[in-house]
Amino acid sequence: MGxxxxxxxxxxxLMVLRTLETMGPQHGYGLARRIEQxxxxxxxxxxxxxxxxxxxxxxxxxxxxxxxxxxxxxxAKFYELTKAGQRQxxxxxxxxxxxxxxxSKFLTEGA
Amino acid sequence: xxxxxxxxIRLAGLLRRRQANEDFSAEIEAxxxxxxxxxxxxxxxxxxxxxxxxxxxxxxxxxxxxxxxRSGLPWAESLARDLRxxxxxxxxxxxxTAIAVLSIGLGIGxxxxxxxxxxxxxxxxxxxxxxxxxLSLSTITKGDRCCNxxxxxxxxxxxxxxRSFSSxxxxxxxxxxxxxxxxxxERVWGQGVTTNFFDVIELPMALGRGFASGEVTAPLIVLxxxxxxxxxGADPQIVGRPILISGRTFTVVGIAPAAFHSVxxxxxxxxxxxxxxxxxxxxxxxxxxxxxxxxxxVVGRVRPGVTRKEVQAELQTxxxxxxxxxxxxxxxxxxxxxxxxxxxxxxxxxxxxFLSALSTVALLVLAIAGAxxxxxxYAQAVTRQREIAVRLALGATRARLRKQLLLESLLLAxxxxxxxxxxxxxxxxxxxxxxxxxxxxxxxxxxxxxHVLLFSFVLSVICGFALGIGPAWAASRPMLxxxxxxxxxxxxxxxxxxxxxxxxxxQMAMSVVLLSVTILFLRSLQTAAQIDIGxxxxxxxxxxxxxxxxxxxxxxxSRFLAQLRQRAAALPGxxxxxxxxxxxxxxxxxxxxxxxxGHTEKSAAFTYADLYMVTPGYxxxxxxxxxxxxxxxxxxxxxxxxxVVNKAFAERLFGNGNPIGQHVNGxxxxxxxxxVVGNAKSRTLGEDARPILYRSLDQSIVDDPSEMGxxxxxxxxxxxxxxxxxxxxxxFALDPAMAVYNxxxxxxxxxxxxxxxRVAATLFGVFGGIGLVLAAVGLYxxxxxxxxxxxxEIGIRMAMGAPQxxxxxxxxxxxxxxxxIAVALGWPxxxxxxxxxxxxxxxxxxxxxxxxxxxxxxxxxxxxxxxWIPARRAASINPTEALRAE
Numbered sequence: 001m002g003x004x005x006x007x008x009x010x011x012x013x014l015m016v017l018r019t020l021e022t023m024g025p026q027h028g029y030g031l032a033r034r035i036e037q038x039x040x041x042x043x044x045x046x047x048x049x050x051x052x053x054x055x056x057x058x059x060x061x062x063x064x065x066x067x068x069x070x071x072x073x074x075x076a077k078f079y080e081l082t083k084a085g086q087r088q089x090x091x092x093x094x095x096x097x098x099x100x101x102x103x104s105k106f107l108t109e110g111a
Numbered sequence: 112x113x114x115x116x117x118x119x120i121r122l123a124g125l126l127r128r129r130q131a132n133e134d135f136s137a138e139i140e141a142x143x144x145x146x147x148x149x150x151x152x153x154x155x156x157x158x159x160x161x162x163x164x165x166x167x168x169x170x171x172x173x174x175x176x177x178x179x180x181r182s183g184l185p186w187a188e189s190l191a192r193d194l195r196x197x198x199x200x201x202x203x204x205x206x207x208t209a210i211a212v213l214s215i216g217l218g219i220g221x222x223x224x225x226x227x228x229x230x231x232x233x234x235x236x237x238x239x240x241x242x243x244x245x246l247s248l249s250t251i252t253k254g255d256r257c258c259n260x261x262x263x264x265x266x267x268x269x270x271x272x273x274r275s276f277s278s279x280x281x282x283x284x285x286x287x288x289x290x291x292x293x294x295x296x297e298r299v300w301g302q303g304v305t306t307n308f309f310d311v312i313e314l315p316m317a318l319g320r321g322f323a324s325g326e327v328t329a330p331l332i333v334l335x336x337x338x339x340x341x342x343x344g345a346d347p348q349i350v351g352r353p354i355l356i357s358g359r360t361f362t363v364v365g366i367a368p369a370a371f372h373s374v375x376x377x378x379x380x381x382x383x384x385x386x387x388x389x390x391x392x393x394x395x396x397x398x399x400x401x402x403x404x405x406x407x408x409v410v411g412r413v414r415p416g417v418t419r420k421e422v423q424a425e426l427q428t429x430x431x432x433x434x435x436x437x438x439x440x441x442x443x444x445x446x447x448x449x450x451x452x453x454x455x456x457x458x459x460x461x462x463x464x465f466l467s468a469l470s471t472v473a474l475l476v477l478a479i480a481g482a483x484x485x486x487x488x489y490a491q492a493v494t495r496q497r498e499i500a501v502r503l504a505l506g507a508t509r510a511r512l513r514k515q516l517l518l519e520s521l522l523l524a525x526x527x528x529x530x531x532x533x534x535x536x537x538x539x540x541x542x543x544x545x546x547x548x549x550x551x552x553x554x555x556x557x558x559x560x561x562h563v564l565l566f567s568f569v570l571s572v573i574c575g576f577a578l579g580i581g582p583a584w585a586a587s588r589p590m591l592x593x594x595x596x597x598x599x600x601x602x603x604x605x606x607x608x609x610x611x612x613x614x615x616x617x618q619m620a621m622s623v624v625l626l627s628v629t630i631l632f633l634r635s636l637q638t639a640a641q642i643d644i645g646x647x648x649x650x651x652x653x654x655x656x657x658x659x660x661x662x663x664x665x666x667x668x669s670r671f672l673a674q675l676r677q678r679a680a681a682l683p684g685x686x687x688x689x690x691x692x693x694x695x696x697x698x699x700x701x702x703x704x705x706x707x708x709g710h711t712e713k714s715a716a717f718t719y720a721d722l723y724m725v726t727p728g729y730x731x732x733x734x735x736x737x738x739x740x741x742x743x744x745x746x747x748x749x750x751x752x753x754x755v756v757n758k759a760f761a762e763r764l765f766g767n768g769n770p771i772g773q774h775v776n777g778x779x780x781x782x783x784x785x786x787v788v789g790n791a792k793s794r795t796l797g798e799d800a801r802p803i804l805y806r807s808l809d810q811s812i813v814d815d816p817s818e819m820g821x822x823x824x825x826x827x828x829x830x831x832x833x834x835x836x837x838x839x840x841x842x843f844a845l846d847p848a849m850a851v852y853n854x855x856x857x858x859x860x861x862x863x864x865x866x867x868x869r870v871a872a873t874l875f876g877v878f879g880g881i882g883l884v885l886a887a888v889g890l891y892x893x894x895x896x897x898x899x900x901x902x903x904e905i906g907i908r909m910a911m912g913a914p915q916x917x918x919x920x921x922x923x924x925x926x927x928x929x930x931x932i933a934v935a936l937g938w939p940x941x942x943x944x945x946x947x948x949x950x951x952x953x954x955x956x957x958x959x960x961x962x963x964x965x966x967x968x969x970x971x972x973x974x975x976x977x978x979w980i981p982a983r984r985a986a987s988i989n990p991t992e993a994l995r996a997e
Binding site (some may be wrong): 027028029030032033046047048049051052055056059060061070072074075076077084 | 113135
């Protein structure tokens with residue numbers, strides 16, 4: 001796996017955390033749909049890649065999971081943000097914002 | 112932190128692999144169901160909805176793989192697989208594995224043993240609280256050698272003035288005493304300490320307490336755990352009980368832990384009493400204000416944050432001040448110091464040289480063993496090339512193969528390490544069997560502790576990598592075409608010297624060095640055995656008593672010894688009974704400077720001489736030849752002092768003149784020389800003839816009693832060991848409370864004097880033997896491998912008419928070329944290195960011609976034997992079969 005994927009995984013993790021923050025507990029499918037919708041369908045997400053990313057976040061203690069029942073009565077694993085996860089969203093969001101600001105400055109001034 | 116947590120969970124995940132897989136399946140299933148539900152709701156038929164959902168989901172197997180890798184630790188799993196595979200491979204090749212483990216085990220065992228010794232004497236800190244801040248101090252006064260004890264006033268001055276130390280304590284090193292309790296009375300040694308001693312060294316007591324500041328002259332005692340167990344049955348109620356020490360009553364206040372024998376870690380002392388009561392147990396202690404009598408050892412606890420440099424600077428300032436204030440006694444005094452418990456300065460040099468020589472030899476053994484195993488692994492690489500070619504062809508990467516091969520050698524090395532540790536535990540036990548010739552109680556016990564374990568483990572790992580990396584590299588790069596054709600795939604064309612040849616040459620060169628040192632020390636032991644010690648060793652039995660400890664006055668002691676001689680002489684078979692203070696060859700005794708009486712000028716002849724007290728008949732009993740004059744006869748306590756000197760003494764003071772009737776001054780007395788006897792070894796076997804002055808026991812016992820007690824020596828024409836029990840009974844008949852100690856025959860006593868040559872010869876002999884056997888096995892292995900590889904070639908030669916003799920010569924010649932190169936390399940190295948050993952050799956030079964002539968011959972002979980067997984095998988090859996073998 002190259003650097004590209006790392007950046008991608010990093011952003012995916014932030015998207016997941018942010019989505020959980022706004023929507024509350026959510027199952028994998030819901031998360032995937034929501035991320036796609038939020039991105040205005042600009043993002044072509046391979047739903048399968050979401051699950052290893054969720055596992056990683058859970059191992060790192062940012063989210064926790066529980067089996068539950070969905071609104072249409074299906075068994076599903078629900079993910080929810082932990083305290084550490086909430087802190088991480090704020091931290092990562094701030095960092096990301098700063099990065100995009102710097103980059104956009106470069107791009108506009110360069111023009 | 113987050114990563115650590117994740118790693119931990121993943122590590123745990125290794126154990127529940129199936130669970131992770133099921134989790135993932137269930138989750139994907141739920142995902143699909145939800146997606147299909149959505150699809151159906153938006154109007155698709157169920158099949159189409161499933162199709163769409165699967166497309167959006169992407170590669171399930173890739174995701175599953177990613178999930179699995181994330182939930183466990185892939186590298187740990189592959190390591191576990193490699194480990195299983197390696198263990199299986201090693202178990203399959205039992206012979207090779209056994210030889211490799213044995214070789215490495217011997218090498219590591221040798222190193223672990225030496226490390227245990229180094230650890231004990233050089234690395235181990237004293238068993239006190241925070242050893243790094245506890246310093247032991249000594250004094251050097253003008254013209255003296257390092258390092259002397261402290262006079263009491265000097266200790267008090269330093270203690271009061273030195274600000275670098277938070278506290279300081281002094282102690283008198285060795286108090287002889289007899290101790291009662293259960294069983295026969297025993298003579299033991301203790302120390303007299305200032306009351307703050309146990310606080311300064313921060314020693315936690317096993318039971319009870321140390322001394323309090325008001326107890327300077329209180330008859331209190333701290334016992335060692337050893338004595339507590341041996342004499343008082345480990346009585347838990349002992350604190351507060353009175354016990355008898357040399358007939359005086361002391362109250363037990365504490366038990367010192369078993370690990371603590373003394374601050375210096377060498378003396379094996381058993382009790383501690385306050386310094387103020389030491390005078391009751393030791394005769395002749397100086398007055399408290401004597402500034403010229405050095406008798407106290409001093410330890411100081413450095414204040415936190417004070418550096419050694421600051422300590423040194425301050426002690427120097429104090430020394431200068433004392434030097435000015437007390438020019439008569441303290442002129443140019445200095446206070447050298449060292450971490451408490453480190454080797455005594457005086458002995459440090461030779462001990463370190465001896466230990467580094469041993470370490471070098473042990474490393475050589477390991478290197479030879481390692482070369483052997485590396486060679487074996489190279490041979491393995493050749494026989495396994497098919498397996499490896501197949502694995503490569505099936506897609507294994509070379510890196511993965513190397514990793515696995517390295518793991519195998521690592522496992523071998525760890526196995527060897529395990530064996531080595533058990534060998535070294537045995538070896539350190541064996542070392543304990545050597546008795547050290549010393550009249551004082553010393554503890555040189557070496558044992559393997561966790562430091563030794565750690566050392567062996569690290570050494571094993573290094574070993575595993577070092578000797579495995581070459582063969583693993585070679586094995587992972589077979590020439591595939593050759594391998595699949597069934598030919599040797601590791602032999603590269605155009606190379607005359609293979610790695611294996613180089614290894615064998617190196618190995619044999621190292622054994623040349625090892626063998627030289629070994630033979631040197633064996634020769635040294637042999638010549639040491641021929642040293643003329645100057646007295647006879649057969650038929651003599653000795654035992655010691657110290658009546659003074661039981662409250663006897665000098666006259667009473669003298670009478671007791673006379674009665675004991677009388678009773679002993681009456682025993683059947685005894686034909687001579689004499690007394691002395693300390694037997695010869697006990698490692699050292701009192702000595703004094705002597706001049707010819709009446710010659711006080713600076714240029715007058717002067718000699719140091721060892722002093723021994725003897726009774727009439729001593730020289731006849733010990734078989735020391737009388738060269739001139741007469742021996743002692745019935746000298747009386749108050750009469751003019753007489754002395755018998757040895758030849759070396761007479762030569763030093765009188766040259767060729769006649770010493771009989773002359774007077775000499777020494778100590779505080781003048782002696783008339785009445786006889787001259789032959790030289791005898793006084794302290795050690797290796798010494799040059801040392802001047803000795805024998806004086807009359809009955810004349811000296813009053814003014815100058817022996818601290819070491821007195822030894823009865825009896826001679827018999829029968830087995831002297833049988834006299835031990837009757838003699839002991841005679842002692843107890845005179846006084847049942849008298850402790851008997853140092854009971855041994857002169858033969859045993861002298862065997863202990865051979866301590867150094869015997870230890871050296873044993874250690875080097877064992878190491879040299881191991882190294883030689885390993886090198887021979889290595890050469891044999893290389894030669895027989897060479898023969899098996901050249902089976903076809905030899906077959907062709909023989910088919911073409913080469914006689915058997917030619918074939919044998921062919922093989923032998925090749926081996927001998929390797930051996931000669933090895934000798935040519937190793938011999939000069941041994942020549943240079945042997946010089947280091949000179950101070951440990953007895954009666955031979957480090958460049959001993961016999962040794963250096965014998966080594967190449969011996970090694971050549973062994974090499975010949977190692978080549979001969981494969982050569983015979985080569986010559987017995989049947990040409991038709993050899994050619995058919997494909």
